[in-house]
Amino acid sequence: xHMPDKKRVRRSMLFVPGANAAMLSNAFIYQADAVMFxxxxxxxxxxxxxxRRLVFHALQHPLYxxxxxVVRVNALDSPHGLADLQAVVRGGADIVRLPKxxxxxxxxxxxxxxxxxxxxxxxxxxxxxxxxxxxSAEGITNAxxxxxxxxxxxxxxLGAEDYVRNLRTERSPEGIELLFxxxxxxQAARAAGIQAFDTVYSDASNDAGFLQEAALIKQLGFxxxxxxxxxxxxxxxxxxxxTASEAAHAQRVVxxxxxxxxxxxxxxxxxxxxxxxxxxxxxxxxxxxxxxSGLHQEEGYGKETR
Numbered sequence: 001x002h003m004p005d006k007k008r009v010r011r012s013m014l015f016v017p018g019a020n021a022a023m024l025s026n027a028f029i030y031q032a033d034a035v036m037f038x039x040x041x042x043x044x045x046x047x048x049x050x051x052r053r054l055v056f057h058a059l060q061h062p063l064y065x066x067x068x069x070v071v072r073v074n075a076l077d078s079p080h081g082l083a084d085l086q087a088v089v090r091g092g093a094d095i096v097r098l099p100k101x102x103x104x105x106x107x108x109x110x111x112x113x114x115x116x117x118x119x120x121x122x123x124x125x126x127x128x129x130x131x132x133x134x135x136s137a138e139g140i141t142n143a144x145x146x147x148x149x150x151x152x153x154x155x156x157x158l159g160a161e162d163y164v165r166n167l168r169t170e171r172s173p174e175g176i177e178l179l180f181x182x183x184x185x186x187q188a189a190r191a192a193g194i195q196a197f198d199t200v201y202s203d204a205s206n207d208a209g210f211l212q213e214a215a216l217i218k219q220l221g222f223x224x225x226x227x228x229x230x231x232x233x234x235x236x237x238x239x240x241x242x243t244a245s246e247a248a249h250a251q252r253v254v255x256x257x258x259x260x261x262x263x264x265x266x267x268x269x270x271x272x273x274x275x276x277x278x279x280x281x282x283x284x285x286x287x288x289x290x291x292x293s294g295l296h297q298e299e300g301y302g303k304e305t306r
Contacts, residue, residue: 004094004129006154006194009288010034011224011240012233013070013197017042018051024058028067030230033292036070039084040099048080052087059091070131072097076109085110089117095129095154100162102138107149114152126152131197134185135159136166143184147192155195157226158185161202171202173209175216186221195223204229214239241296242286250286253279 014032016023018039027035037058043051059069071093073084088096098110107130114128130152134140140163147156158181164170169177182198189196198217201210214225214236225236242250252270257280260268268275 003124003127004152004154008033008068008154009223009285009292010068010155010195010197011289011293012236013224013226014230014233015042015072015200015226015228018055018071019043019047021054024054027230028061028063030233032067032227032230032233033224034068034070034095035064036072036097036226037088037093038072039080039088040072040074048074049083052080052084056087056091059088059093065092068094070095070097072099072133075100076106076113082113085113086117089114089123089128090121092123093128095131097131097133097157099133099159100135100139101132101146101156102136103142104145104149107132107146107153111150111152128152129154131155131157133157133159134181135162137163139163140181140184143188144191147188147194153192153194155197155223156185156189157197158182158199160199163199173212175213182217182220182222190221196221198222198225200226200228201232202228204232207231207235211235211239237293238297240289241293242290243296246286247290247295250283250290253283254287257283 010033012032013034013036014027014030015036015038016027018037024037037055039048039051039055055071058064071088073088073096074080076082085096096110096114098106101107111130115125118125118128130150131154132146134143134146134156139146143156147153160171160178163181164177167177186196201213203209210232217225218239227233227236253275256270256275257268268280
């Protein structure tokens with residue numbers, strides 16, 4: 001049993017509908033950074049109980065033990081929320097995704113319920129992480145408080161479909177209507193020291209549109225994105241993969257930091273310039289991404305990236 005890693009690389013979170021037994025049985029083959037089983041919007045009412053059982057059993061699968069698993073449960077004020085929570089915490093999900101988070105109290109209530117279930121089933125207290133999805137104007141307004149609401153939070157995420165309806169608009173290719181929400185989530189997450197995740201790109205067959213949106217959210221500073229199509233995994237991993245020059249620079253920064261520590265020097269310098277903590281931390285992240293997906297490929301998406 002381990003505590004959720006708040007610094008783990010999570011570029012891709014693949015949504016898997018909880019009632020889809022075929023996808024549940026093999027979604028680990030796609031090598032997303034995290035697999036996100038869904039018990040909420042993708043599951044119709046009469047299949048809620050069956051989906052919960054399917055996801056509970058999927059969580060026991062040895063190959064899902066080697067992969068980070070997230071489960072989006074129904075809200076606590078729904079008839080299914082508590083039963084979902086019982087199943088996924090007992091089943092050993094790494095992270096519970098809380099839908100439609102409007103205020104800090106939503107997170108606090110969920111965290112308290114998780115603690116009670118962990119105690120009841122003998123799971124280590126605090127070992128179940130939380131990911132709060134913000135999907136309304138109220139939630140965006142409260143993003144800072146939400147991001148600080150529980151030590152279980154590994155991150156906050158944008159759910160755009162409900163949010164744009166709440167704003168009385170619709171999604172556009174440029175995403176201008178989401179810019180304030182994205183910036184709000186990112187600022188709140190970073191201020192709280194947690195991760196930030198972008199919404200799904202719903203036109204699964206439009207690779208160019210997906211890459212345009214993914215490039216935007218990477219530039220803003222997001223850690224990763226929720227995905228609905230497995231083919232988007234390799235696209236986003238390549239997009240986040242550092243270039244050869246970025247990787248070489250990061251290695252020099254990390255080497256300089258190691259040398260300074262070895263020699264007992266408090267100041268790290270590279271090429272005569274002082275290197276501060278955030279730069280070193282960023283360099284370590286770059287090398288972590290290289291280790292996971294190799295170097296960025298300019299040509300031929302869909303080819304091997306190592």
